[in-house]
Amino acid sequence: DSGVTQTPKHLITATGQRVTLRCSPRSGDLSVYWYQQSLDQGLQFLIQYYNGEERAKGNILERFSAQQFPDLHSELNLSSLELGDSALYFCASSKGGQGNTIYFGEGSWLTVV
Amino acid sequence: AQTVTQSQPEMSVQEAETVTLSCTYDTSESNYYLFWYKQPPSRQMILVIRQEAYKQQNATENRFSVNFQKAAKSFSLKISDSQLGDTAMYFCASPNAGNMLTFGGGTRLMVKP
Numbered sequence: 740d741s742g743v744t745q746t747p748k749h750l751i752t753a754t755g756q757r758v759t760l761r762c763s764p765r766s767g768d769l770s771v772y773w774y775q776q777s778l779d780q781g782l783q784f785l786i787q788y789y790n791g792e793e794r795a796k797g798n799i800l801e802r803f804s805a806q807q808f809p810d811l812h813s814e815l816n817l818s819s820l821e822l823g824d825s826a827l828y829f830c831a832s833s834k835g836g837q838g839n840t841i842y843f844g845e846g847s848w849l850t851v852v
Numbered sequence: 853a854q855t856v857t858q859s860q861p862e863m864s865v866q867e868a869e870t871v872t873l874s875c876t877y878d879t880s881e882s883n884y885y886l887f888w889y890k891q892p893p894s895r896q897m898i899l900v901i902r903q904e905a906y907k908q909q910n911a912t913e914n915r916f917s918v919n920f921q922k923a924a925k926s927f928s929l930k931i932s933d934s935q936l937g938d939t940a941m942y943f944c945a946s947p948n949a950g951n952m953l954t955f956g957g958g959t960r961l962m963v964k965p
Contacts, residue, residue, distance in 0.1 A: 741898075770951060776895075782943070782955045795950050827895055837951050838885035838904065843897035 742766065743844035745830050751850045757818040760847045764811055764832030770794070771813040772841065773805055774829040782829065788813055789835050820851045854879045854946050858956035865934045866964050872919070873929045873959045875944030885947055886920070886927045891958075892940040900942070903927065931961075939963045 742765035752758055764771050773785040784797035788807035799805075802820075807813040817824060827848055833841040855878045865871035877886065888900040903911045903920050910918050915935075919928045931938055944956040 741896075772952065781957050782897075782953075784952055784954075787950065787952055795952050797952070829897060831897075833951055835951060837881075837883075837947055837949050838902075839951060840887075840899060840902060841947070841951065841953055842899070843889075845894075845896050 741842040741844060743830060743832050743842050745828075745844035745847050747847060748845065749848045749850075751852060752820060754820055754822060754851055756820050756851075757816065758820065758849065760815040760817070760828050760830070760849075762813045762815070762830030762832075762844060764813070764830075765842055768832035768834055768842075769811065770833045770835040770839075771807055771811070772831040772833075773799075773813070773815050774831065774843075775826050776829065776846075777823075777826045780826075785815070817849070820849075822851050825849055825851045854881075854948055854954040856944050856946055856954050856956040858942075858944055858959050860959045861957070862960045862962070864962040864964055865931075867934055867936060869934055870930060870932045871934055871961065873931075873942050873944075873961065875927045875929070875956055877925050877927060877944070877946050877956075879925075879946060879948075881949060886918075887945045887947075887953070888916070888918070888927075888929045889943045889945060889955075890938075890940045891943065892937075897943075901929065934963045936963050936965060 744763040785799040787795040
């Protein structure tokens with residue numbers, strides 16, 4: 740158990756819909772990262788938050804947004820969903836400085852039908 | 853920008869034998885870190901081993917060890933006494949100054965009985 744909690748574990752939704760993925764980081768970790776892994780693909784960095792503020796942005800679509808709340812949990816919002824958004828979405832956390840180990844949650848499986 | 857390259861898409865090894873997975877990287881950071889993550893069929897991302905670039909000694913974690921060659925920018929993972937539970941996708945990764953991980957494309961390892 741990495742200590743990073745993600746909900747829901749699985750969800751199926753229709754095209755055009757909106758979903759919210761939730762993440763609770765490890766106790767004491769200030770940094771939260773979101774990654775997307777499509778079928779048979781590597782991990783694509785989406786966005787990073789540190790102590791409530793956006794720190795870095797990767798290949799995140801405009802239809803996607805995220806935030807980190809004062810209690811440090813984070814949410815990834817995916818809207819106007821398309822079939823190609825079907826993927827495993829990982830949340831990860833770390834203490835924040837370079838080289839601090841990044842621990843991953845079990846991921847949220849999103850299937851868009 | 854960081855780049856991480858894994859040149860072996862798939863590998864197989866007999867149970868109890870040793871296998872080495874290759875990884876090369878490029879970074880502009882003067883002080884950096886390198887990681888190997890394992891992703892078994894459950895798709896969870898599990899940290900295998902971590903190497904600090906300024907340390908000359910290669911990291912070791914039980915049956916897992918690395919061969920870190922800084923000048924060649926090479927970071928290979930050696931798995932000794934391979935077990936069936938080692939069957940997984942293995943990702944090499946390096947964080948930038950903001951601790952955002954760049955992943956290689958992965959190597960799928962099959963351990964055969």
